[in-house]
Amino acid sequence: MHFASARTARLAGSLALALVVAACGGKASSTQTTPSTPESGSAATATAKPALPDVPFDNLDHEQRAEFMKQKVVPALEQIFKKHDAQKYAEFGCKTCHGKGADQGHFDLPNMDLPLIGMDAMQKFKPEQLEWMVKEVKPTMAKLLGQPEWTPQNPTGFGCGGCHPHAKS
Numbered sequence: 536m537h538f539a540s541a542r543t544a545r546l547a548g549s550l551a552l553a554l555v556v557a558a559c560g561g562k563a564s565s566t567q568t569t570p571s572t573p574e575s576g577s578a579a580t581a582t583a584k585p586a587l588p589d590v591p592f593d594n595l596d597h598e599q600r601a602e603f604m605k606q607k608v609v610p611a612l613e614q615i616f617k618k619h620d621a622q623k624y625a626e627f628g629c630k631t632c633h634g635k636g637a638d639q640g641h642f643d644l645p646n647m648d649l650p651l652i653g654m655d656a657m658q659k660f661k662p663e664q665l666e667w668m669v670k671e672v673k674p675t676m677a678k679l680l681g682q683p684e685w686t687p688q689n690p691t692g693f694g695c696g697g698c699h700p701h702a703k704s
């Protein structure tokens with residue numbers, strides 16, 4: 536029973552990822568994909584920070600996603616990581632989550648260099664190493680992306696597997 540539920544949780548986690556990907560594909564065909572050009576010609580559009588349209592992350596194009604990461608994700612998560620360990624995360628940036636590939640413009644996740652997620656794989660970590668992930672990193676990221684959080688009741692939500700690889704069951 537114990538093992539069965541552990542495996543179910545892991546399966547649900549990887550399934551959640553697959554479903555999230557599928558759901559994104561579906562949503563992209565909604566009516567919100569038409570790009571709007573706000574006030575073209577105004578001097579404001581030439582500033583260093585391109586304005587982001589107020590649509591869900593999934594509906595942004597590649598450039599806008601990168602810009603969203605720069606403007607919203609990095610500042611918010613940098614605080615959390617530095618509060619946890621200012622020295623270790625002194626150089627916080629795209630690579631912290633996306634890994635070395637970020638230098639070459641590869642932003643696909645999971646980042647295979649992050650710890651494996653799974654009951655057994657997580658056992659080597661102390662509670663305080665897990666807690667900031669569970670209580671701060673995951674919820675903050677989910678909120679920024681406008682996605683519900685992963686729970687056993689809501690397996691399509693954003694969870695650990697949004698960044699980490701899952702251990703093979």
Ligand code: HEC
Pocket residue numbers: 592597600601602604605608609612628629630631632633642643644676680697698
């Ligand atoms: C705190 C972790 C974190 C940091 C730091 C981070 N990202 Fe991300 N990034 C994510 C997550 C999680 C996703 C996937 C969102 C989703 O579920 O669709 C993502 C998605 C992306 C995507 C979309 C990828 C795709 O295939 O559509 C791009 C592009 C991207 N990030 C670029 C960047 C850039 C550029 C930086 C640095 C300025 C950065 N990210 C920093 C976590 C992070």
Ligand code: HEC
Pocket residue numbers: 631632649650652660663664665668669672673676694695696697698699
């Ligand atoms: C937004 C991306 C993201 C999400 C979501 C996420 N993590 Fe992490 N996690 C990271 C990054 C980045 C690190 C730091 C890796 C490093 O130090 O190089 C990390 C580190 C860890 C560590 C090691 C912590 C330490 O103090 O050394 C554990 C354990 C962990 N994550 C577990 C989890 C669990 C469990 C979940 C889900 C509840 C989760 N993570 C969700 C990005 C994420």
